[in-house]
Amino acid sequence: MMDHQATFQLQPLSCPSCIQKIEKMLVRTHGVHSASVLFHAGKVKVSFDLLQITAAELRKRIEKLGYPVQTVREGAGSA
Numbered sequence: 001m002m003d004h005q006a007t008f009q010l011q012p013l014s015c016p017s018c019i020q021k022i023e024k025m026l027v028r029t030h031g032v033h034s035a036s037v038l039f040h041a042g043k044v045k046v047s048f049d050l051l052q053i054t055a056a057e058l059r060k061r062i063e064k065l066g067y068p069v070q071t072v073r074e075g076a077g078s079a
Contacts, residue, residue: 002049002051004074006048007046008043008044008046008059008072009072009073013042025065029048031049034047
């Protein structure tokens with residue numbers, strides 16, 4: 001297992017239900033350990049197993065929901 005973290009900067013979110021929609025999709029994704037949306041900052045923080053899914057794949061899934069990702073910051077997580 002390769003624990004990894006990524007922070008996705010989105011455009012400002014307009015509705016609190018967006019949080020649930022994004023988090024629900026991410027935590028159901030194979031390889032994702034946790035996901036949290038920071039509503040006011042427009043950020044999504046995800047902890048995942050790099051051997052099972054990549055940040056690029058997670059970005060595509062977020063954008064498929066209709067939330068364009070502006071930037072991605074990646075780093076190794078703590079096991």
